[in-house]
Amino acid sequence: MKLNPIEFYIRNLSYTIRSAKENDAKNLSEIRLQIDGETENLDREKGEAYIDEVGFKKLIKEDTESAHNIFLVCEVNGRIVGFSRCEGNQLKRMYHKVEFGVCVLKDFWGYGIGTNFLKETIRWADSTEIKKITLSVLETNEKAILLYKNYGFVEEGILIKDKLLSDGSYYNTVIMGRFNE
Template sequence: MRINPIEFHICNLSYTIRSAKENDAKNLSEIRLQIDGETENMDREKGEAYIDEVGFKQLIKEDTKSVHNLFLVCESNGRIVGFSRCEGNQLKRMSHKVEFGVCVLKDLWGYSIGTNFLKETIRWADKNEIKKVTLNVLETNEKAIMLYKKYGFEEEGVLKKDKLLSDGNYYNTVIMGRFNE
């Protein structure tokens, strides 16, 4: 599915959130690799589960066709600096919900890019009669958890000792959901 582009101007940074296009695929492959290496908040370490340009083109093509999927990018000064994706399910019993994921270059944290991805995703979900948006977040990512709660997400459960981080310790994953009645 697609949305209309939206422009933002925050703290001397201008950026646009828009639907991903197939010609974004090469940049998306590069930025995902970079972001995976910048934070342990992601599921992957740098280089794991690598998606190349062809893989991203296929994802974008499928997401554009599907009413249950949404693939957004954030573009600033002609380059992609983050993306979010909602993936739904074709099975009838689960077709009312989507799973949300987001990543933004670390240099651009603090410009509300993640917040604006979330707001546009919620607007899209509400408009398209998607009843539930789910996500997983590392327990140590307190800013993200506070943001999700601010936008109506509730903690639904915890996966204990779910991720092994570079410090050698295991951390919990918080499962959150927002239900639109």
């Protein structure tokens, strides 16, 4: 699915959120690798489950052609600084829902990029036959959990001791969902 570009200006930063294009693939491969090394809030450590340029081109093509997927990027001065994806399911019993994921370079935290990805994703989902958006978030990412709750997500469950982080401790994953009736 495609989204028309939307301009934002927050705290002296101008950025655009738009649908990913196939020529973004190389950039996306590089920034995903960087983001994975900047935070433990994501599932991957730097270099794990690496997606190269060809892999991103395939994802972008599939997401653009599917009514149940959306792949958004945030661009600042021609540079991609974050992205979000919603991936749907073709199985009839799960056709009504999508799974949301987001990541933003650490230097660009605090500019509402993640919030605006979420808002545009919700707007897109609400304008389609999608009824439910799901996501998972690390229990220590309290800021993200609060953001999701503010946009109608509820906690649906906890995966106990789901992630082993660099401090050697296990952490829970919070499963959240937003249902649009």
